[in-house]
Amino acid sequence: MNRHFRSRRAVGIAAASALALTLTACGGNDAGRGGDAAEGAPSPGITDDSVTLGITTPLSGATAGPGTCTVAGIQAYFGAKNAEGGVEFGDGQTRTVEIEALDDGYDPQQAAANYDQLKNDVFAMTAGLGTPTNRAWRDAAIADEVPQVLIMTGDPLFSDTEQSPWQLGFVPIYQNEGEAFGELLAESGEEHKVAILSQNDDYGEGYVEGFKSAVEGADNIEIVEELTYEATDTSVDAQITELANSGADVFFNAMSITPLVISALQKAQQLNWLPSWFLPSNTSSPGAILQPGGAEAFPGIYSVSFAKAPQSPAFAEDEDVQAYLAALKEYGDYQDPPAFPHCQWSWMVGATLDQAFQEMTEPTRENFMEALRSIEGYQAPLMLEGTSVTTTEDNQPAVSTVNVQKYNGQGYDTVESFG
C-alpha cells in the first residue's frame, strides 16, 4: 500500500515540478509587463491595420439593460465602418476597429479585474457605464497611462483634466442638466416660485447645484421650499404634500427612482397641485413614467436631451436614425428597438472616437489623448440641433450642452422658451 501510494505521490511531485519549471520559463522575462516604450513606438492594442478598444460594463444584473446598449451602439458604429474597410487615421493608415467587451455586473471589483485583463491588449478603454465601476480603476488607469475615455457617467471627477489626465466623461454631468432648465426658467422673465425635491446623494445635489447656479441673481425666480428624500425610500407622499403647501408653480424634481417619480406625479394630482415639472433625463421616459403617472394633467413636463429619439415620429425619416437602426440590428447584435438612450450615446461615442482617430498622427496613447481633447463643436450623428461634442473645455464632459424639451403627450419637443 505504501509503495502504491508513494509512486503516485512521486508522479504528482514530478508533474508539479515540471509545471513550475514551465511557468518559470514562460514568466522569466517579466512577461506581460509593458515597460516604458520608446518615444513614438506604437502603444499596445494598435497595429498598422487594426486597433482594439476595451469596454467593461454591466451586461448582467440590474443595470444590464443600459449596459448592453453601451456595447451595442459602438459595436454597430464600428461594425458598419469596418464593413466599409475601416477608419482612416491621421497617420495615413486605415485600420479596422475591434471591440473587446467584458461584463462587470456593476461590481467595482470585477470592473477593476476586467481592466487588468484588458489593459495590455487594448489601445484605449471606452464607453463603460457606471460611476463606481469606472472609479474602481481610475487611479490604475492614470498610473498605467491607459485612456479611459467617453465613459457613461455623470460624475464630474472624470471631466476634471487636472485630477483625471487620462479620463474624459461623455454624457453631461448632473449639473449641466439642472443648469439648462434653470437658464430656461430665468430667461422667461415671469415670476416663478420653485419647489425642489432631490435625492439625498451626489446625484440629487448635482442637479440642484446646477439649477441654483443658473437662477442665481434672477429676481423673477424664488425657491420657496427645498426637501430631500433617500434613494431607499418607498414613498415621497409626505414631501409632495409639504411642497404642495408652498404654493410653488414650478417643481424641480431631481429623482432617479422610476416608481417614485410615478407615485409623485399621481400624489400631486390627488392634492390638486399642478405645477410645471422638471425631470432628469433618465427618469423622463414617456412610456415608462409619464403615461402611467398621468402627466397630461400638468401644464408642462420638462426634461433635457441631446440625442434624437429613434422611436419619435419626428425622426422617422431622418437619415442618421435610419442608418443607426439598420447598423444596430446588423452589427450591434441588438434586434429590438433600442430601449435605452445609452444605445444612441454609445453610437455617438463611436463617432467621436472616429473624429479623434482621424486627427491622430502617431499610433500612441499620448497622441490619441491630444487628438481627443481637440474636438470642438462636432455634431455627432443622432445629436439634436444645438448640441455638440466639445472636448476642449476644462471640467466639462464631451457633451455638456443639452436641449430642454417639453412633453407633448407622446414624446418630447425641443422648446426655446418656458411656458
Next chain:
Amino acid sequence: MASSSKTSGPAASASTSSAPSSSALSFKQRPWVRWGAPLLLLVGLAVLPLVMTESTNDTLARIGVFAVAVLGLNVVMGYTGQVSLGQIFFLGLGAYVTAYGVSQEWNIVLVFALTCLIPAVAGLVVALAAARLGGLAIAMVTVALPIVGVPLAKRLSDYTGGSQGLSARFVEAPEGSGLYDDQWQLYIVLVVGGIVFLLTSLLVRGKYGRAFAIVKGNENVASSMGISPYRYKVLAFTIASLIGGVSGFLYMVVVQYTSPETMSFGHSIELLVAMVIGGAGSIVGSILGGAFYVVVPDITNAIDPSLTALLQGALLLAVLFVLPGGLVSLPRAVMRGLRRSTAGRGSAAPPTTPSPTAGSGSATENPETERQGHV
C-alpha cells in the same frame, strides 16, 4: 488516534527513516514529508509572485482576498452551523475603515489593527443580539447587515465618500526592492492571508473547534457538556467578522477602491455560494471557494460576456450535482473512483485516507477535524 502517532513521529524517525517499507507510518506522517511539504509550499508561494505574469498575480491576489472572506464565513457557518448572510458587510466595513484610515494618513499598522477591531466589535454587538435567536432567525438578522450597510455607506458621505466611493492607492512596492506593485500586493495578500489561514486552522482544530462542532451538531448536547452554545455562537460570529474585516483590508490592497456596491446583498449570496462550492467546514475549501468566486466570472466573460449570469448558474448547478461536498471533495471522489476500478485487491485504504493533494499542505494533515461537505 492520529494525533498520538503524529507526536511519536519525530522520535521514531531515527530508527525508521532508513527503512521506509517496514514503517507502520503512512507516507504523510513521515517527518520529512510533514516538515518538507509545508516548506515546499512556502518556497513555492514565495517564488510564485516573481514568475507569474501581472494579470495572473492580480487574479491570485483577488483569490486570496475572497478566500479570506470565505474562510470567515466558514468559521461561523461551516464549522459552527449558524447561517450568516452578512459576511460581505464586514468585508465592506473593513474596506471602508482601511480607505478612511489611509485617506487620513494614519499609520498603516494602526489602520490594519482598526480593520480587525472595528468589524470584530460590530460583529460582537450584532451577535450578542442575534445569537439569542435560534436557527434561521440568525440568518434573518444577518440579512439586514448588507441591506442596512449600503444606504448607510451612501448616507455617511463625510466618511465613505457617498455613492462615489473612496479610492486608496497606498500599496506600492518599496523603493529598491525591485518588485512590481502587483508582486508586492500579492506578497501582502499571501502573508496576511497565510497568517489568517494558519491561525484559523489552529483554532478549528483545537478545543474551540471541537466546541464549535458540538454546537453545530446538537446544542442540547453542548449544554449538557458545559459548553454554552450562546457564547460559542457569539465567539464564532465575532471571529468571522474579524476575518471579514481583514479580507476588507486585503480588498483595499488589491482593488484599491470601495463603494456602497462593494457590500451589496448579492455579493453576500455569492460568498455563500462560493463557500458551499469550495467545501463547507474546510480550510482548503475556503481557498477553492475564493478561487471560484474570482475565476468563474473571468471564465464566463471569456466564453461569452453577454451570457455570464446564465453560465455561472449552469456551472453552479453542475458542481453541486456532481460534487455535493464541494470542490474539496474532488480528490476523494477521484480516489474512490480509482479504488473502485482497482477493486478486488482488498488493500484499499479506509475512506479517511488523507487526501493526496500536495498543495493542501499542513491544512489537511488531520482530516478528522475537516468535516467536509455538510453545511
